[in-house]
Amino acid sequence: MVTLVLAFLVAPVLIVVVESFNGVDYLAFPLEGWSLRHYERFLGDASWLEATALSARIALVASAVATVVGTAAAWGLARFAGRGRSAAFALLYSPIVVPVIVLAMSYYFLFADLRLIGRWAAIAVAYSVMGVPYVLVSVTGALQRLDPELENAARTLGAGIARTLLRVTLPQLASAVLAGALFAFVIAFDEAVVILFVSGGDSVTLARKLWDSVRYDLTPTLAVAGTVLICVCVALFLLSEAAGALLGRRERR
Amino acid sequence: MTTRTPAPGPPRGGPGGERRRRGRPRLRRPAFAAVALGLPVAVMLAVYAWPVGAMLVRSVTEPEPGLSNLVRAVTDPTILHVLWVTVRMAAEVAVVSVLLGFPVAYFLATSPPRRARVLLLLVVIPFWTSVLVRSFAWIVLLGDGGLVTRLLHPLTGDGRGLLYGEGAVVVALTHILLPFPVLIIKAALDRIDGSLTRAARTLGAGPLRAFALVYLPLAAPATAGGGVLVFVIGLGFYVTPALVGGPKESTIAVVIARSVQETFDWGMAATLATLLLLLAVGLALAVRRLTAVKGAVAP
Amino acid sequence: MTDQVAFDGVHKWYGDVPVVHDLTLGVGAGEFLTLLGPSGSGKTTTLRVLAGLEAVTSGEIRLAGRTITDEAPERRNIGLVFQNYALFPHMTVAQNVAFPLRARRAAGIGARVDRALEMTRLTALRERYPRQLSGGQQQRVALARAFVFDPAVLLMDEPLGALDRNLRDHMRLELKALQRRVGATVVYVTHDQEEALAMSDRVGVMHRGVLQQTASPEEIYERPVNSFVARFLGQSVCLPATRVERAEHTVLRVEGVTGPILVDRDNDTCEDLSGEFMIRPERLRIAGRRPAPSGVNAVRCVVEARVYLGARTEVRLRAEAGAPLQVTVPTGEGGALTEGSAHWLSWTPADGRFLTRVV
Numbered sequence: 001m002v003t004l005v006l007a008f009l010v011a012p013v014l015i016v017v018v019e020s021f022n023g024v025d026y027l028a029f030p031l032e033g034w035s036l037r038h039y040e041r042f043l044g045d046a047s048w049l050e051a052t053a054l055s056a057r058i059a060l061v062a063s064a065v066a067t068v069v070g071t072a073a074a075w076g077l078a079r080f081a082g083r084g085r086s087a088a089f090a091l092l093y094s095p096i097v098v099p100v101i102v103l104a105m106s107y108y109f110l111f112a113d114l115r116l117i118g119r120w121a122a123i124a125v126a127y128s129v130m131g132v133p134y135v136l137v138s139v140t141g142a143l144q145r146l147d148p149e150l151e152n153a154a155r156t157l158g159a160g161i162a163r164t165l166l167r168v169t170l171p172q173l174a175s176a177v178l179a180g181a182l183f184a185f186v187i188a189f190d191e192a193v194v195i196l197f198v199s200g201g202d203s204v205t206l207a208r209k210l211w212d213s214v215r216y217d218l219t220p221t222l223a224v225a226g227t228v229l230i231c232v233c234v235a236l237f238l239l240s241e242a243a244g245a246l247l248g249r250r251e252r253r
Numbered sequence: 254m255t256t257r258t259p260a261p262g263p264p265r266g267g268p269g270g271e272r273r274r275r276g277r278p279r280l281r282r283p284a285f286a287a288v289a290l291g292l293p294v295a296v297m298l299a300v301y302a303w304p305v306g307a308m309l310v311r312s313v314t315e316p317e318p319g320l321s322n323l324v325r326a327v328t329d330p331t332i333l334h335v336l337w338v339t340v341r342m343a344a345e346v347a348v349v350s351v352l353l354g355f356p357v358a359y360f361l362a363t364s365p366p367r368r369a370r371v372l373l374l375l376v377v378i379p380f381w382t383s384v385l386v387r388s389f390a391w392i393v394l395l396g397d398g399g400l401v402t403r404l405l406h407p408l409t410g411d412g413r414g415l416l417y418g419e420g421a422v423v424v425a426l427t428h429i430l431l432p433f434p435v436l437i438i439k440a441a442l443d444r445i446d447g448s449l450t451r452a453a454r455t456l457g458a459g460p461l462r463a464f465a466l467v468y469l470p471l472a473a474p475a476t477a478g479g480g481v482l483v484f485v486i487g488l489g490f491y492v493t494p495a496l497v498g499g500p501k502e503s504t505i506a507v508v509i510a511r512s513v514q515e516t517f518d519w520g521m522a523a524t525l526a527t528l529l530l531l532l533a534v535g536l537a538l539a540v541r542r543l544t545a546v547k548g549a550v551a552p
Numbered sequence: 553m554t555d556q557v558a559f560d561g562v563h564k565w566y567g568d569v570p571v572v573h574d575l576t577l578g579v580g581a582g583e584f585l586t587l588l589g590p591s592g593s594g595k596t597t598t599l600r601v602l603a604g605l606e607a608v609t610s611g612e613i614r615l616a617g618r619t620i621t622d623e624a625p626e627r628r629n630i631g632l633v634f635q636n637y638a639l640f641p642h643m644t645v646a647q648n649v650a651f652p653l654r655a656r657r658a659a660g661i662g663a664r665v666d667r668a669l670e671m672t673r674l675t676a677l678r679e680r681y682p683r684q685l686s687g688g689q690q691q692r693v694a695l696a697r698a699f700v701f702d703p704a705v706l707l708m709d710e711p712l713g714a715l716d717r718n719l720r721d722h723m724r725l726e727l728k729a730l731q732r733r734v735g736a737t738v739v740y741v742t743h744d745q746e747e748a749l750a751m752s753d754r755v756g757v758m759h760r761g762v763l764q765q766t767a768s769p770e771e772i773y774e775r776p777v778n779s780f781v782a783r784f785l786g787q788s789v790c791l792p793a794t795r796v797e798r799a800e801h802t803v804l805r806v807e808g809v810t811g812p813i814l815v816d817r818d819n820d821t822c823e824d825l826s827g828e829f830m831i832r833p834e835r836l837r838i839a840g841r842r843p844a845p846s847g848v849n850a851v852r853c854v855v856e857a858r859v860y861l862g863a864r865t866e867v868r869l870r871a872e873a874g875a876p877l878q879v880t881v882p883t884g885e886g887g888a889l890t891e892g893s894a895h896w897l898s899w900t901p902a903d904g905r906f907l908t909r910v911v
């Protein structure tokens with residue numbers, strides 16, 4: 001039973017990868033011959049490559065913004081005891097709860113009013129909002145395991161706030177910050193709802209292009225693009241696991 | 254030798270009393286923490302609360318101020334039907350996800366750590382895989398002539414796939430959302446002290462009774478929490494219903510998108526989005542109470 | 553003498569709970585002062601206020617003549633050894649010790665770190681991480697890190713609390729030797745009265761946020777100012793009493809004791825008419841018959857129980873009129889003190905004290 005469920009989880013992902021090596025020009029499973037022709041087609045098509053590059057660029061910026069905002073907020077929440085703390089938490093955490101379609105509409109209206117539709121930087125900022133809760137949760141967890149007395153120790157030893165945060169607090173949060181950053185990147189990299197509303201004609205990300213082809217032509221080149229998405233995300237996941245283990249060992253020493 | 258009278262109480266006047274409330278320390282941690290929290294909050298207010306708030310406002314101002322959209326939404330039979338279909342499908346997905354997810358979580362939680370880590374990858378890798386790609390996979394599998402269709406052929410007796418029907422949406426959504434309950438329930442099961450069931454056994458409970466009386470009650474909140482979470486996410490899902498569902502399976506999200514992009518009925522879209530948002534937030538609060546773990550949603 | 557550290561009417565409240573009340577205290581340069589008191593009496597809070605980790609509610613703190621009440625902790629030049637050591641887990645021993653010097657952009661960091669590690673005998677461990685050290689070694693790193701930058705005062709919050717008995721006795725000697733060598737001014741916090749008496753130039757006893765008495769170890773043991781201090785330090789017999797007369801001697805009526813009890817006038821520091829009579833058990837003499845009466849207090853009592861404590865045996869007695877008393881005899885002596893046997897306890901007026909009652 002468990003084996004079946006696990007197979008149910010993994011098989012569709014594998015099938016997309018296998019499909020990308022299809023030997024014919026239409027979707028067929030089981031495969032009718034193997035070939036790399038769809039990879040050639042994908043790599044030979046500037047629009048797919050541009051879409052991939054745009055996705056990466058947007059995800060990079062979104063992840064950077066989310067990481068800075070989320071990390072600062074996590075530290076602030078951990079150290080701030082005054083009024084408004086729980087309201088602040090609700091604000092920072094809630095994007096995880098808000099249905100993406102609601103966010104998509106909100107940004108569509110906003111971008112339409114401000115003539116930002118299709119601007120990649122604006123899209124990146126919108127995506128960063130979706131990444132903030134994940135960074136927040138990840139870093140908050142690490143902060144709870146951190147001895148707050150360490151910061152006090154650094155202060156009495158003559159380090160100002162900036163130095164304390166940089167040399168004492170941050171190094172110990174590194175793996176949590178990285179995990180949050182990677183997650184924020186992945187979310188932005190394969191986000192497929194908001195982009196349908198705000199890409200206009202100019203900002204065609206990989207997910208947007210995939211959507212269009214799923215909707216309108218359904219060719220095996222799609223499977224190649226899907227494989228690229230899978231590989232990027234899984235590679236980042238494995239990277240975060242490895243980095244987490246490595247940094248975690250250093251932190252735990 | 255210094256001697257003090259032993260009367261700890263509020264300073265009654267005197268130099269101490271007068272000097273109370275004198276100079277506050279400058280930029281100390283509390284103040285700095287307020288800044289560290291205040292800046293992110295300001296950013297989120299500007300780039301998140303503002304657009305969402307404006308959208309909410311739109312639901313009662315467009316096309317004219319008032320509750321006309323809401324009235325229309327709750328009286329229009331097509332919209333009511335959409336709401337019903339959405340809730341029904343989300344509930345089906347939630348139930349199936351929990352039924353499939355609990356055994357997997359239990360298996361992972363009781364496996365030796367090394368094996369559990371490897372098996373966990375099988376849950377987490379799909380979780381990290383694009384929703385779009387996974388929906389696409391189901392189009393391949395469930396389409397006419399797709400693998401599943403052909404495997405089911407002896408049963409169904411015709412070559413028509415499940416694609417573009419409610420079954421397809423439920424299967425694909427279950428696949429997409431299943432990792433959530435698995436991860437949440439596993440996290441809860443990991444926290445259950447194994448010695449508790451052993452203790453119950455030594456107190457004379459059989460394995461089934463021990464499981465039912467000790468393990469299940471401890472696992473119940475997270476299980477319910479996982480189910481509600483799937484339900485909430487399912488309610489607002491757009492990509493999968495839009496791709497693998499047919500016109501009869503339009504969900505709220507699909508109708509919202511159509512209102513925005515095709516019929517330009519922005520007020521109605523905003524109203525439906527508001528309803529969806531309220532539902533999601535309300536249920537999410539319920540989940541938080543159930544699981545009482547803020548981080549449970551994150552992997 | 554100008555004090556190295558001076559608290560002047562310091563109050564500290566947490567919300568509307570007073571935790572430190574009207575603290576006025578001076579610590580001389582090179583002095584070793586210990587704050588002693590029960591759990592929750594405000595010792596840690598006093599150190600944290602001095603180090604700048606908590607803001608005072610009112611009052612003033614001076615360090616080497618400079619007012620530091622509102623100064624940020626990193627500008628105070630105070631070394632603090634935390635109870636859990638608070639070593640930076642991601643830095644080696646040497647990096648931990650170098651941290652305060654780096655923060656100050658000091659000159660000759662390497663040499664100063666080397667010297668501090670040498671003094672704390674950590675040279676061989678310099679490249680280790682805190683988690684690879686034993687509790688005693690971690691304690692020494694915390695200490696080295698706190699004095700390497702020559703702070704104006706060194707604060708230690710139960711630095712030996714986490715160590716086992718033997719190591720604690722050993723570290724106590726090392727710590728004291730180090731303090732002498734460096735000539736540091738130290739404010740030390742402990743639960744352990746033996747530690748306090750053995751190490752300190754002066755001991756301050758705190759109770760419910762109030763500094764009750766500050767004095768040399770001998771003075772505070774021999775001449776406690778109130779019954780709390782008397783009870784808190786060492787063994788004592790304390791009995792409720794009222795002053796009947798104050799002439800050449802103070803004449804007391806002690807609860808549970810028949811007949812008047814005499815106390816030297818100098819030993820009567822009670823501010824009220826009623827207070828507590830106090831005597832240390834080692835001042836009580838025990839005899840089979842009533843001692844010569846002149847100017848000696850004597851009470852007839854019966855042995856209730858004996859508690860074997862290794863080198864000593866504690867004998868609990870009850871006076872005829874009901875007062876609980878106790879003496880301590882070296883084990884092997886006092887064979888006549890069998891349970892139920894009657895004896896006379898006696899002492900001179902110079903041995904007893906009449907104190908203000910503080911509970």
Ligand SMILES: Nc1ncnc2c1ncn2[C@@H]1O[C@H](COP(=O)(O)OP(=O)(O)OP(=O)(O)O)[C@@H](O)[C@H]1O
Pocket residue numbers: 566569571589590591592593594595596597598743
């Ligand atoms: N942050 C705080 N908020 C509120 N009350 C506090 C806080 N810190 C300490 N207290 C209270 O102040 C009182 C004194 O605490 P403090 O830590 O100074 O005691 P202590 O003498 O060091 O005790 P111990 O020997 O147990 O360490 C206690 O009653 C404690 O509950």
Ligand SMILES: [Mg+2]
Pocket residue numbers: 595596597709
């Ligand atoms: Mg303390």
